[in-house]
Amino acid sequence: MNKDTILIAQNISKQYRLGLVGTGTISHDLNRWWHKVRGKVDPYLKVGDVNDRSSKGTSEYVWALQDINFKVQQGEVLGIIGKNGAGKSTLLKILSRVTSPTTGEIKTKGRIASLLEVGTGFHGEMTGRENIYLNGAILGMTKKEINSKIDDIIEFSGCERYIDTPVKRYSSGMTVRLAFAVAAFLEPDILVIDEVLAVGDAEFQKKAIGKMQDISRGEGRTVLFVSHNMAAVRNLCTRAMVLHNGRTVFEGDTNNAVDYYLKNDVQNKSSIYINESPNKSSDILEIKVLNSDNEVSGIFGFEDQIKLLIKLKITSDYLNNAVIGFRIKDQYERVIFSSEKAINEVLNKAGIASLSANLPIATLVPNDYRVVIGYHVPNKEIITLIEDAVMFKIEETGSEMHRYQGNDYGCVVLDCNWQV
């Protein structure tokens, strides 16, 4: 299939000014204008830090995006992933022409429409039907197009009964449904979607995801998709781009991009957890992931032994019937299983107790895992709950299912005792 490039972004950068826009702006504006008059470069373009939310910068200006380059082919679904503040929304804003880049340019061959946030331009005083027309027109549809689709839109929204009632009388869920319905029937050449999956109830979400899949797969539409939902990205996108502090750090195959993103997300977490400020009373002190040689390790083969070691401080004011439990989650935050142990027998000896647990061998499929540890009295009191306390990775070292790598064949490999 001959694929045509439908959109090219070259050296896109966007600078923002921090702090209050108020006093001081007029002097900067005048200074900027004075430089421009003399044919010089904007003096404020040179300064500016990399966009890193957490570190305190020295400059008043930051680059929300820096030198972003990419191409999108006709019919491609490009995922854009990154942490909060990585510049995803800024990029989408530039793409949907809400704001313009500071440098660089984007060339496109098709009409871009965005679902940045559904329900823009809804007017409470107008009826559902009137709002469909208005919202559709705002999103770039003509009256003729809307006329031909209005019945489908109303049906999809599931608001038939209220369609001639002013929108201000709608519940918030209904408003969102109606708004998404309008957007779902848009037919631009390039569709930009940002986090719309988080709307409506479960039933409607299913419908929305299904519709999105239809749009991107069935109809061969070009879609730019921004989301935190890695499962949705994996499902929908053909290619993905990872943004970090306003720069592209990875671009390529969706699975690799998702893996890259997740790995960098967990990078600073390790296979040892040390509680730096334990409670005065009984508390967890340390958690380790150990291999069969009792060495701390973060990477295991499929058939390796994985041991969790938990060190516990026991004081005299211990709680009776307390238990220690853990929960194994995979990288998509799916809980695989939980396990717990009543520790009454160690609780009556003040001091430090060690507990260990062996994870079932050759069961967890190759993946990245996080461990949640809880120290609690069941249904009564939580003493300590440590989310993502430690992590480990199981590499594909020849499990039964290794030839299906990349497919989602489940979270565990179990012996099912086949009989022939």
Added chain:
Amino acid sequence: MNTKSEDTWLYTISPKRKLIDLNFKEIWGYRDLLFLFVKRNIITVYKQTILGPLWYFIQPLFTSIIFTLIFNNLASIPTGNGVPSFLFNLAGITSWNYFKDCLSGTSDTFKQNQGIFGKVYFPRVIMPISTVLTNLIKYGIQILVFIGFYIYFIFFTDKAFNVIPQGSMILLPILIIVMALLGLGLGMVISSMTTKYRDLTFLVSFGVQLLMYASAVMYPLSYFKEKLPNLSWIVEYNPMAVVIEAFRYMTLGVGDFSLQGMVYVIVTSIVIFLIGLVIFNKTEKSFIDTV
């Protein structure tokens, strides 16, 4: 990739833009949106009111009555030979209101529509144009009221009023366009400036009030010249005063009307409109970062 398709980009998003970047083809493509905005503006203004669109009539009528009482009966400002002062005031007020509504309606375009503008792209200029069109409809209704009273005063009153409609009335559409361009142009300038510097919003609300007194709304220009000759240039060079005088001349036969005056207002309104357009264009591409 074939080289031919390299040249067929639909549009380019870049920081640079031409001075006047009005893409008429694009605006035409969004004409349905324009009409829907006009429709929205009209049907939502008086929703949940008892009198509804009657407010369109009430405002100018009551203002005219008050003006007649205060300025003509109390302060005895003459309204010209034999023209009923009520009609004189109604003519001034309806026209002034059209300009005022265009100006104040468009002057907070960016602030008012921040929500929509921050999320979707459509030619921003659609918004102020829709305001001007909405007000035009309102103006049209008010003109009908004016015509109603006009007929009443000519045919149904005992007193013989000296109201002479002029042949130059065919130029009335030009006057309306001039008012629209003036309001739109000034409104666009102010709306662009207010995105960054909010001070102007305060200026608009009372500045428009003050401007009315300099626009020959409740007095004839000739009377002003006679009483305050030193200051009369303020009114004479005020395009709105020229427009209102011309409007009254065409409909009532009193007032200042000259070819130079017409040329002056047409040129001024086009210049103001173009300045507004340039500033608006400059602002619309990145106002969302500073608003």
